[in-house]
Amino acid sequence: xxxxxxxxxxxxxxxxxVALAGFGALVDGYSQALHPPGLLGARGVPGAxxxxxxxxxxxxxxxxxxxxxVRGRLEGARWAARIxxxxxxxxxxxxxxxxLLPLDGADLDxxxxxxxxxxxTLWWLAFAPGGLLLALGLGPLRGWRxxxxxxxxxxxxxxxxxxxxxxxxPVGVAQRIALALWFACLVVAGFAAQRQAQR
Numbered sequence: 173x174x175x176x177x178x179x180x181x182x183x184x185x186x187x188x189x190v191a192l193a194g195f196g197a198l199v200d201g202y203s204q205a206l207h208p209p210g211l212l213g214a215r216g217v218p219g220a221x222x223x224x225x226x227x228x229x230x231x232x233x234x235x236x237x238x239x240x241x242v243r244g245r246l247e248g249a250r251w252a253a254r255i256x257x258x259x260x261x262x263x264x265x266x267x268x269x270x271x272l273l274p275l276d277g278a279d280l281d282x283x284x285x286x287x288x289x290x291x292x293t294l295w296w297l298a299f300a301p302g303g304l305l306l307a308l309g310l311g312p313l314r315g316w317r318x319x320x321x322x323x324x325x326x327x328x329x330x331x332x333x334x335x336x337x338x339x340x341x342p343v344g345v346a347q348r349i350a351l352a353l354w355f356a357c358l359v360v361a362g363f364a365a366q367r368q369a370q371r
Contacts, residue, residue, distance in 0.1 A: 177241025178363030184234035185355035191227035195219050206344045209351070210270060210288055214277035224271035232268020236261055238362040245368040246309075253309025256323070259302025260361070263354070266294035296334040299354060303327030306361075319364040326357040 195212045196202050198219055202212065211217065213224040239261040246253050269291040276282040307324035310316040333350035 176366065177238040177361075178359065178366040180234045180241070181238035181355070181358040181362035184231035184238065185359060187234070188227055188231045188351070188355065191223055195223040195227070204344055204348070205342050208343055208347050210275050210292070211277070213271060214275035215284065216277040220274060220277075224274055228271025229268045232264050232266075232271070235264030235267060235358050238358055238365075239264055241369075242361045242365040245365040246313075249313055250309040250311070252305040253313075256302040256305030256307075256309055257361075259298045259305065260358075263295050263299040263302060264358070266291050266298060267354075270295070292334075295354075296330050296350065299357075300327045300331045303330075303357065315368055316364055319360050322357050322360045326353050329353055 192204070192209055192212070196204055199212060199217060209227065213220045213228065217223075239257055243254065243257040243261065246257055270288055273287040273291050274284065275288045276284040279285065303323040304327045307320045307327065310320045310323075330350055330353055333346050333353070
């Protein structure tokens with residue numbers, strides 16, 4: 173399965189997209205533009221457990237599988253790329269963790285909500301330096317050019333989307349752009365590793 177890391181990342185992205193659209197349509201008053209995805213998994217929201225499983229946990233685990241496949245193809249890479257791949261694997265773990273630590277729908281300042289926010293923070297905080305390290309560490313290797321560019325762009329843009337963009341755009345939009353970027357990076361990384369495995 174590690175040789176199918178691109179497929180795993182693609183399935184992860186598709187699962188999240190379907191869960192977000194499907195469960196979002198089932199919850200009255202939920203706006204994809206205004207509300208964060210985590211609200212669909214908040215305690216007390218109809219279908220929250222299913223959304224957390226399909227929208228966070230399974231995509232996160234598939235993302236970890238994809239990054240394990242990438243890590244397995246970096247034997248000749250610099251140490252920076254190997255550490256970067258581990259950080260991206262940690263980012264995927266933190267993504268899955270958001271589903272295991274759901275928001276408290278009745279109190280967004282409760283401990284449960286803070287734990288969910290911590291998992292969200294770990295998600296992007298592990299991804300950003302991981303992307304920079306991957307971009308730097310993949311320099312001498314052939315066949316990783318697209319991933320180098322994608323990882324560098326993701327490392328620069330994701331923190332801005334997670335921290336600054338919500339002040340200039342609806343939080344739902346900012347988070348969805350950030351998530352789309354993250355999944356795109358995983359898919360690019362997974363298929364880059366998959367091509368290396370076929371050589």
